[in-house]
Amino acid sequence: MRLFVMMAMGEDGFYSLEISRGYCGGKCNFCWKCFSNRDILRVVNSHEADFYENYLISHQYNTARLCAKAAYYLNLSEEITSQLIQAALLHDVGKIYIPTDVFMKTGKLSTDEFEMVKYHSAFGALYLKVRGIPEGITDAVKHHHERYDGTGYPDGLKGDKIPFLARILAVCDAADAMTAQRHYRPPVNRQTLIQELLNNKGTQFDPDMAEMMVKILNGEDAVNV
Numbered sequence: 761m762r763l764f765v766m767m768a769m770g771e772d773g774f775y776s777l778e779i780s781r782g783y784c785g786g787k788c789n790f791c792w793k794c795f796s797n798r799d800i801l802r803v804v805n806s807h808e809a810d811f812y813e814n815y816l817i818s819h820q821y822n823t824a825r826l827c828a829k830a831a832y833y834l835n836l837s838e839e840i841t842s843q844l845i846q847a848a849l850l851h852d853v854g855k856i857y858i859p860t861d862v863f864m865k866t867g868k869l870s871t872d873e874f875e876m877v878k879y880h881s882a883f884g885a886l887y888l889k890v891r892g893i894p895e896g897i898t899d900a901v902k903h904h905h906e907r908y909d910g911t912g913y914p915d916g917l918k919g920d921k922i923p924f925l926a927r928i929l930a931v932c933d934a935a936d937a938m939t940a941q942r943h944y945r946p947p948v949n950r951q952t953l954i955q956e957l958l959n960n961k962g963t964q965f966d967p968d969m970a971e972m973m974v975k976i977l978n979g980e981d982a983v984n985v
C-alpha cells in the first residue's frame with residue numbers, strides 16, 4: 761500500500777497527522793485510529809491517488825516552503841513560524857471531502873460545484889480540530905480563502921479581521937497554485953504572477969502580504985529553505 765502521509769511539525773517533532781495506515785490497517789470501524797484514518801484511506805486507495813499526491817500533497821508542501829520564506833521576511837517567532845508551516849502543510853486537507861469528479865473537472869465549475877469546493881476550508885479546519893490540532897493552525901486553515909475586501913469564504917471576513925496567518929497563507933497558496941501546472945490550465949510565469957499579485961493587492965490579498973511576496977519573488981529577501 762502506498763504511504764500517503766500528511767503531517768505537520770509540532771514543537772516536539774511531528775504531529776503524526778493521519779496517515780494511510782490505522783491500527784488495523786484502516787479496516788475496522790471501531791478503533792479511533794482506523795475510524796479517523798478512513799477518509800485518508802479512501803483517497804490513498806482511490807484510482808486518483810496520483811492526482812491527490814500531485815495536486816494536494818505537493819501543493820501543500822510547496823506552499824509551506826513559500827510560507828517559510830514569508831516567516832523569515834516577516835521575522836516571525838519560532839512558535840508562530842511553526843504554526844504557519846503546519847497550517848500550510850495541511851491547508852487543503854478538506855479537499856478529500858470534495859467529490860473527485862468536481863475536483864478533477866477540466867471545464868468551468870458550475871455554481872453548485874463551486875459552492876461545494878468552497879466547503880473545503882471549513883471542512884479541513886474541522887477535520888484538524890477534532891484531531892487536537894491547535895486553534896492557531898485550524899484558524900489559518902479555515903480562513904485561507906478569505907479575501908481582504910471581505911468577498912471571500914467561508915465567513916466573508918475583511919481586512920485585519922482575517923487571522924494574520926491566514927493572510928500570509930492566502931498569498932503563498934495563490935503564488936504556488938498559479939505557478940503550478942494544472943489539468944485545466946498551464947502555469948503562469950514569474951512576471952505574470954507578480955503582476956497578478958499587484959493587481960489583486962487590497963482586494964484579494966492583504967497589500968502588505970502581496971508586496972512581501974513580490975519582494976520574495978524578486979529575490980530581494982529570498983532564503984534557501
Ligand SMILES: [Fe+2]
Pocket residue numbers: 851852880881904905
Ligand atoms: Fe484551499
